Amino acid sequence: MTARSTNPFKPSAGSTPPLLIGRQPVIESIADSFDEGPGAPGRLTVFTGARGVGKTVMLNEVEEVANSRGWLTINETATTGLVARIEEHLTHLAEAREPRPRGRITGITLPLRLGAVSTEVTPELAVDVRRRLNSLLDELKRSGSGLLLTIDEVHAAARSELREVTTITQHLIREDREFALVMAGLPSAVSSLLSDDVLTFLRRADKQVLSDVPIDEVHDALSATIIANGRTIDEEAGHQAAEATGGYPFLVQLVGYHVWRSTAASHITLTSARDGITAARRRLGSLVHETALNDLSDVDRTFLMAMSPDPGPSRMRDILKRMGGVAPQYGNVYKNRLIDAGMIGSVAHGKVDYSLPYLRDFLREHGASLGLAPIKKVGNKKK
Ligand SMILES: Nc1ncnc2c1ncn2[C@@H]1O[C@H](COP(=O)(O)OP(=O)(O)O)[C@@H](O)[C@H]1O
Ligand SMILES: [Mg+2]
Structure with a gap:
């Protein structure tokens, strides 16, 4: 096996990077709110920032924080059917916690991705979700744990669903439940959400604006990742690669990935690093710029x-x-x-x-x- 076969960099949406750059303080403050109990501000958090800045990655990190404290998690995306899918997750979680599955569902494995459910929310559905959440949280309380709900790609399309989720969350927080809601979305979606008259409660959320990460930290992370994976990089090449990322997290992975694959040798020279940087910039156009422009x-x-x-x-x-x-x-x-x-x-x-x-x-x-x-x-x- 050559060194080339295992590229440690992760240039794709939502994949956890080999090293998470510059986000430790935010993660720590959210981790603290899990320990501080109901009412702690970080238990209602909204991540916002440009495409590729690392919002989804942060939701994954928060999930890890929750899991490490024995909490259960439900991860969802804000599309039509959100509330119905949450209901399915809750059914699934409740069944998984029962000592024995009920006869009716024996032998059926529920799909882990519930993307197919797209029923719109009804008042009955919302009531049912609230009832299920309450009974799950009652049970979790006995074992000293709680529930984290993450909602990614918040945008205007699922407004009525988000209203229901917010109303439910508001009740749970008022009742001092061991519950956390963490959401993520582009700045436009988040600002329109926070200005919704029905969602005033969300204005209390801890808004975390994610931006570019410092170049010197990028440099250290790139070198550390390369070294940890058994290769070395020319000093000037390391600096140029870090500079080329502009501190933009997605580009950190993209540059890292292409610099790594620019050569099969165990030492990455300045010449091959430059080839890698060029390749990364070319890919950035089709992966990020085109998509972003299409939305406008x-x-x-x-x-x-x-x-x-x-x-x-x-x-x-x-x-x-x-x-x-x-x-x-x-x-x-x-x-x-x-x-x-x-x-x-x-x-x-x-x-x-x-x-x-x-x-x-x-x-x-x-x-x-x-x-x-x-x-x-x-x-x-x-x-
Ligand atoms: N803090 C970070 N350090 C290094 N790489 C990161 C960081 N945050 C995100 N990335 C990388 O950036 C890319 C985009 O992350 P993602 O969470 O999908 O962004 P968003 O959801 O904001 O569009 C992924 O390849 C991910 O591995
Ligand atoms: Mg994302």
Whole structure:
């Protein structure tokens, strides 16, 4: 077996990285809330941040914290049927805890992924879920444990389901139950959720905004992972690889992965590391940029294109001009939409900049082939 066969890096959505960079303080504070008892703030947490920043990974980490304390967990995604699936999980958990399975279900293995259930929530269903949760929590209390519910990819589509889950959670917390709810979603989804009038209770949640991790920690993690897996890397190569990630967690794994596979030798040279970095950046375009752009409206994309001629942060004034002289109010609407979508951020002096690394390069190179008009022809809405 060559060293090449076991690549330790994990460049895919939701996979636990070989080393979790920069998140220890957050994990520790949530771990503390599991120990502190009902009412501790971290027991109601919402992770938010751009695509690929590590939200799903954090949900997995919290799950591990819960399991290490003997808690049960239910992991779900916020799509239609959420409440019905929670009900199924609860049935499943209750049955698994019974000494003997009931006759009716003997011999049937319930699927672990309950993705097929997509029934919409009804009041009866919500009542039933609450009843089941209460009886499970009663039982867990006797053995000194509790229940963690994680909900990933929170977005507007499952609003009525999330309302039910929130209402139930509110009761459980008020009743001092050993229960925790941890959710994750893109900034736009989370901010619209937190501004929902019915969901005011969620504003109490501990909002954890995940952002890029420090480059020096990236450097240490990349080298440590390479060394722990039996190889070495040229010093300059290690620095260039760390720099190339921009501290963006997904790119850390992608660069690590391609740098590792750039050679079969046990020492990674600067030349092969550079090949790896190039390969990683190419993949980033199809894995992250294209997907992110697909989720946006035409005007959102035009706004992003209008930023691309600048070498760094863009002035709003220039963006408006390049969009064909649109009004500032109009530009601001799209600016705010893109901030919420985790695509851009405000920087000093009223300027905006891309949040995703290499998005500028991607738009310059591929904008036209993605159906985005070249910037000078953009927009014909003269004021
Ligand atoms: N703290 C971290 N350190 C190193 N790699 C990370 C970290 N967080 C996430 N990753 C990696 O980044 C990628 C994206 O993580 P994921 O949780 O799927 O992001 P999100 O859910 O925010 O889109 C995965 O390949 C994961 O292994
Ligand atoms: Mg995710």
